Amino acid sequence: MSVTSEQVRHIAKLARIGMSEAEIEALVPELNNILGWVEQLSEVNTEGVEPLTAVIDQKLRLRDDIVTEGEIRNEVLANAPEAQHGFFAVPKVIE
Amino acid sequence: MRRKRNTGSLRSPRSLSEAVSDLNSKTIAELRDGFRAGHFSAREIAENFNAAVAGARTLNAYTLETPDDALAAADTADQARASGDLLPLSGIPIGIKDLFATRGVETTAGSKILAGFRPPYESTVTAKLRQAGAGMLGKLNMDEFAMGSSNETSAHGPVISPWRRKGSNVGLTPGGSSGGSAAAVAAQIAPGATGTDTGGSIRQPAAFAGIAGIKPTYGRCSRWGVVAFASSLDQAGPMAKTVRDCAILLEAMAGFDPKDSTSLDAPVPLWEANLSSDLRGKRVGIPREYRIEGVPDDVNRLWERGIEWLKDAGAVPVEISLPHTRYALPAYYIIAPAEASSNLARYDGVRYGLRERGPGGLDGMYSATREAGFGAEVKRRIMIGTYVLSAGFYDAYFTKAQKVRALIKQDFRKAFELCDVILTPTTPSAAFGIGETTDPLAMYLNDVFAVPASLAGLPAMSVPGACDKEGLPLGLHLIANELDEQMVLNAGLAIEERAGFTARPEKWW
Numbered sequence: 125m126s127v128t129s130e131q132v133r134h135i136a137k138l139a140r141i142g143m144s145e146a147e148i149e150a151l152v153p154e155l156n157n158i159l160g161w162v163e164q165l166s167e168v169n170t171e172g173v174e175p176l177t178a179v180i181d182q183k184l185r186l187r188d189d190i191v192t193e194g195e196i197r198n199e200v201l202a203n204a205p206e207a208q209h210g211f212f213a214v215p216k217v218i219e
Numbered sequence: 220m221r222r223k224r225n226t227g228s229l230r231s232p233r234s235l236s237e238a239v240s241d242l243n244s245k246t247i248a249e250l251r252d253g254f255r256a257g258h259f260s261a262r263e264i265a266e267n268f269n270a271a272v273a274g275a276r277t278l279n280a281y282t283l284e285t286p287d288d289a290l291a292a293a294d295t296a297d298q299a300r301a302s303g304d305l306l307p308l309s310g311i312p313i314g315i316k317d318l319f320a321t322r323g324v325e326t327t328a329g330s331k332i333l334a335g336f337r338p339p340y341e342s343t344v345t346a347k348l349r350q351a352g353a354g355m356l357g358k359l360n361m362d363e364f365a366m367g368s369s370n371e372t373s374a375h376g377p378v379i380s381p382w383r384r385k386g387s388n389v390g391l392t393p394g395g396s397s398g399g400s401a402a403a404v405a406a407q408i409a410p411g412a413t414g415t416d417t418g419g420s421i422r423q424p425a426a427f428a429g430i431a432g433i434k435p436t437y438g439r440c441s442r443w444g445v446v447a448f449a450s451s452l453d454q455a456g457p458m459a460k461t462v463r464d465c466a467i468l469l470e471a472m473a474g475f476d477p478k479d480s481t482s483l484d485a486p487v488p489l490w491e492a493n494l495s496s497d498l499r500g501k502r503v504g505i506p507r508e509y510r511i512e513g514v515p516d517d518v519n520r521l522w523e524r525g526i527e528w529l530k531d532a533g534a535v536p537v538e539i540s541l542p543h544t545r546y547a548l549p550a551y552y553i554i555a556p557a558e559a560s561s562n563l564a565r566y567d568g569v570r571y572g573l574r575e576r577g578p579g580g581l582d583g584m585y586s587a588t589r590e591a592g593f594g595a596e597v598k599r600r601i602m603i604g605t606y607v608l609s610a611g612f613y614d615a616y617f618t619k620a621q622k623v624r625a626l627i628k629q630d631f632r633k634a635f636e637l638c639d640v641i642l643t644p645t646t647p648s649a650a651f652g653i654g655e656t657t658d659p660l661a662m663y664l665n666d667v668f669a670v671p672a673s674l675a676g677l678p679a680m681s682v683p684g685a686c687d688k689e690g691l692p693l694g695l696h697l698i699a700n701e702l703d704e705q706m707v708l709n710a711g712l713a714i715e716e717r718a719g720f721t722a723r724p725e726k727w728w
Contacts, residue, residue: 139605141598142590162549168623175621179437179451179676199339205574212569215580
């Protein structure tokens with residue numbers, strides 16, 4: 125499988141990364157090179173093999189649904205590029 | 220808790236004045252024991268390292284220096300010595316890879332997108348190190364989001380290795396992604412450092428820098444507060460001059476953490492107290508698939524010597540087969556970017572870090588922020604990850620890679636029925652020059668020997684073995700079964716004792 129510049133443009137859109145046409149054109153051969161190389165996995169017979177889900181066998185733990193560390197709104201907001209009235213502020217989304 | 224004096228030290232006792240003047244070259248065990256015995260104060264240790272850090276800025280190993288943090292911990296340690304309340308790492312200052320969130324101290328993960336981020340919390344690993352009495356010298360440079368094998372992808376610029384080829388002044392890479400950590404230990408501007416390893420990021424730089432570094436079993440060290448790259452692979456571990464120092468640091472870093480859902484609920488062994496280079500009755504697996512073409516003679520020759528050293532320690536070599544080895548790297552370069560594309564979706568310009576206003580409202584802001592904030596390698600991996608996870612390709616790439624990963628895990632399971640520890644070279648070459656490797660695929664091949672153990676979640680370590688003909692360090696790589704860090708450390712110690720690796724970079728910075 126190989127990607128076209130149209131597909132790279134689409135992937136960039138999905139990944140929300142702004143890219144110039146020149147960057148997209150440069151990425152096409154780079155991605156194809158890498159995708160061509162990972163293609164060798166198709167040589168491996170994986171029939172009947174379950175995909176690995178946990179690298180070390182262990183049970184997922186459950187915990188009580190309680191607040192353990194709260195009341196730190198201002199500390200959390202301190203890193204926001206823009207915070208207003210105790211909230212994260214973003215550009216207007218509804219006209 | 221008091222510990223008995225280190226009996227594994229190879230150095231002879233020194234006089235008082237000698238001891239103080241030479242603090243930077245000491246191991247963590249020597250610093251700890253000398254401090255406890257009253258040969259020098261914690262403040263003297265911290266001041267020596269703070270001065271060395273400030274004098275080595277040319278290396279670009281630190282992204283941020285925190286001398287006051289080191290001094291405050293030292294003063295606490297000096298008081299603790301007076302009152303008899305010593306902690307395991309009292310008096311020891313260390314460097315922290317900039318991937319670990321440190322409360323109130325800028326944490327950037329080597330990325331422009333996290334510029335100015337001051338976490339309101341402390342990572343579990345660094346919190347444990349602090350609770351054990353350690354101080355922090357500063358934050359260490361690294362490849363952006365730990366994606367790289369040369370430190371060249373850092374937004375802070377590359378780390379320059381303290382090592383140089385014989386008769387050359389070409390700047391070399393310390394490896395990556397924990398390149399700042401490796402360079403700092405090698406240049407003696409930190410007695411030890413934290414690193415993280417997703418696909419070789421502790422072991423490859425340790426090998427390039429002539430130091431020791433261990434990636435423990437997946438889940439030993441909490442990932443909480445470690446900036447995420449590929450969550451099913453990411454593991455923290457220590458980097459230091461010696462195997463014993465790695466054991467000391469790992470004991471402080473490891474342990475169950477309810478805040479990490481994949482943290483291992485298992486007691487932390489006394490790795491240091493149980494160090495033993497007596498390998499009688501142990502079998503060392505030599506995987507035939509790790510003999511690959513194009514590897515320099517020096518690397519294979521060291522591997523042969525490594526086998527001899529382990530035999531000398533009492534172990535019996537056995538040939539083993541890990542048939543899916545050659546598929547580890549391609550599987551890794553599907554799984555790691557897939558997880559990264561998901562993990563890095565959080566950098567959207569809303570909650571922390573950089574924000575760029577683009578055209579077109581919220582979506583435009585996301586795209587502009589990520590365009591300006593991420594470097595080329597991070598973008599490349601997010602793009603690959605997004606592609607392999609996208610509708611129609613998921614099974615062909617991601618599911619396939621996870622099946623191959625299951626086979627790689629099975630290879631190791633079978634191998635450990637025949638042997639107790641596996642010996643391989645750490646890297647297919649010694650350190651290369653900054654700017655010398657421009658092809659992404661060629662860069663990825665650096666981790667060909669390191670990645671299989673990552674995919675299988677196994678403990679693995681690099682220890683220095685010898686220098687190549689250009690005078691650059693080469694490492695030997697040990698892999699053991701799940702939870703058997705002791706086996707890795709003991710085999711590492713056996714090599715360390717026999718290799719007699721004493722080479723240090725000549726100070727030019």
